[in-house]
Amino acid sequence: MARLRLGPLLRYVDGASATVWVEADRPCTAEVRCADGARGTARTFQIAGHHYALVLVEGLRPGTDTAYEVSLDESPVWPLPDSPFPPSTIRTPGGTAASGSGGGTGRDGGTSRDGDGDGDGDGETVRVTFGSCRWAAPPAAEHGASPGARLRSHQEDPIGPDALDTLAARIAADPTGPRPDVLLLLGDQVYADEVSDDTRRWLAARRDLSEPPGDQVADYEEYTHLYYESWLDPEVRWLLSTVPSCMVFDDHDVIDDWNTSESWLAEMRATPWWRERILSGLMSYWVYQHIGNLPPDELARDELFTAVRAAPDGTDALRSFAAAADSDPASTRWSYRRDFGRVRLLMVDTRAARVLKEDERAMLDPEEAEWLRAQALEGGCDHLLIGTSLPWLLPHLIHDAEGWDAALCRGERGARWARFGERLRRAADLEHWAAFPSSFDSLAAVIAEAGSGADAPATVCVLSGDVHHAYVAEPTWPGGGPDARVLQLTCSPVHNSIPAYIRGGFRFGWSRVGRALGRRFARHGRLPRAAVDWRRTGGPWFGNHLMTLTMRGRSARLRLDRARAGKDGAERMETVSETQLTP
Incomplete structure (x- = not known):
């Protein structure tokens, strides 16, 4: 059986x-x-x-x-x-x-049937909950414990309650009440390079961990173990069975700093274990995450999906696809579109779609960038959501430091500075949108164009994770901006941690002193002025979080919830902040 x-x-x-x-x-x-x-x-x-x-x-x-x-x-x-x-x-x-798809995209009319008073706009309510970066939760203390009453001590789970567990408990307690229409998981669904103690023991029983890649995953079978560990969590398993989900990868789904630079990639390809790792990572992502992102009409036209289902064993077909995607990233599009009524989601691949040649660096290859622009400018939506695992707008000091480092690496200050810049880029993870200055400005231009005119949406929101804290930032354009309200909404982690010194660094990065220091980096790197300026309007918040956008008509409301353990041992979602974005 x-x-x-x-x-x-x-x-x-x-x-x-x-x-x-x-x-x-x-x-x-x-x-x-x-x-x-x-x-x-x-x-x-x-x-x-x-x-x-x-x-x-x-x-x-x-x-x-x-x-x-x-x-x-x-x-x-x-x-x-x-x-x-x-x-x-x-x-x-x-x-x-809605049916059909445009430009290789899928459309979806997923909206809640109930109006719940979240705003005064006309139309149905759409709730989008999002976050990123989730280490698998430790096992429940008692098999079959009721939702919300899993008893984990601080020693058992030092990084605190899992936000997906507490979301599941909230929904289970009121199964007919409001719930997300979609859960967006914005990267690092599994950690191929930072495994749990249980997984490390499993790996050690399977192979010699003194051989590369050591206690990181090496092949497809080991990737399947990561997904079992993560998605067999009882609360998470039930949650994912009853709330639709959209997903995209980030670096830890493959390895930290994935596609940081051309020289990084060359070094990785020279190792004996990298090829199996990247092929297994892409294959497992396609199976466990990607195909579920696509609507039925697009799946019906997908040649690989058709071939894999028709074959007695689809391994070779999928492996060939992964090899082509690795050798020629522009041949594959992992980005996708979903429409939820008049809310449009553009989920953007900011890892595999990169152009890494130092004098041509871009976050998105030309075809991917044109796809994003075309989808954003199509119009016909009340809210435009751009899902990108990496934040577009960062604390000012970090933004300027990344732009400065990119200038050093391309030789703006000579070969010696370029070598220093590459070492710094890898050590400090300086590879967000700010590290691709032309792509940062291009995204600003797309957002401004999409958010302007008679058919402009009420909001354009960039949804991101990665940086292990939550915040809201709002850009302004020199000479006046778009008609839509534009926001960077960053929510991370779902279940992870951040050292105290890095928390202090993020706070300092938003400060006036930090901004002034960033300007000095920018001057040394001879950086032109960025296309936009921005200010932090919420946060930073630290802990295990989820953000929820509730949209109805042209109204939008943002809520940030944090997972907390009560004195009784029960884990709950507590609302940290709630803001009306548009009337």
Whole structure:
């Protein structure tokens, strides 16, 4: 009898259909059957001895919330026996979903059917919850503990409660109440280079850790272990089964500083273990994260998805794809678009799409940059969300330091400074948008153009993570800016930590003294003035957080929640800040 190894994950949802991802322990037929009669089936496909299915559920009705079950070869496997959680459900938007796609993009009409008074605009409410950087939580102290009552001491989990666990507890406590229409996971879903003690012991039983890459993951099988560890967390497993999700990778999904520079990449490619690592990282990302990001119509046209499902074993086809993506990043687009009613999300790949040649450095290759511009300027949305794992707007000192370092590395101050700049870039992780000055200014230009004119959205929000704290920043343009309100919304980590000295560094980076010091770096690097200026309007906040944007019509509201452990041992979400962004 086939067993469920991982999942189900509810990925795409519109008014009539949904996709549900599962992993089984052997070849089988996966079926998702809803209480209202909607259903879908899919035969598993095989990658490196593992068996997966992405089930398209059709026949859903708009504006409903229906429980579903999963069977493998007609044997029920979900919900789990004696589960303390409510039934997993598919909640569809209240209107008919948009169909089709433009320019290789997918569209989705996912909006809540209920108006809850979040703003005075017309239309349906859309809630987008987002964050990044999640180490797998330690095991529950008691098997089957009720949601929100997992008893972890400070010693057991020194980095504090997992924000996804506490979000699950909040939803489970009121399963018919408001919940996110989509959960955006903005990178570092798994840590291939910083594994847990349990994973380290598992690796040591499998191979000699004195050989490179040591206690980091080496191949596809070891990547699957990371996903098991992360997504088998009971709260997270239930949460991902009942809240649709969109995902994108960041560096730790492969390795810290992934694609920092041309010389970094050359050094990595010269090692005996890198090729297997990067191919396995891209293959596992495609299976566990990427295909679930795409809407059904786009999946139906995807040649690789079709080939993998048709083959007895899709490993070779997927490996060839990953090899091509690694050797020619411009041949593959990991970025994608999703529309939730009149809220448009553009999820942008800021890792694999980079141009690393020192005199041509860019965050996005030319085709990727043009794709982003075309999607942003299409119009027809009330809110434009640009998801990029790396923040566009950083503390001023850090921004100027990254621009200065980029100038040194391209030889602005000579060869000796260039060598110093490369060492500093790697040591201090100076590789955000600010380290690609032309790309920083290009994004500013796209945002200004998209946010201007009669058809401009009410807001343009850049959603980011990576930097292990949360803040809000608002840019201004010389001579006047766009009509839309533009904000950098950064939320990280979901479950991770940051040393006290780095917290102090971030605070100092926003200060007047820090800004003045940054200007000195800029002058030494002979940097031109950035296309925009900006100010911090919220934060910095430290801890395990999630941000939620609630949009209705042209109204938008932002809430920041922090996961905390109470004196009774229960973990809860506490609202740290709530702000009305537009009336």
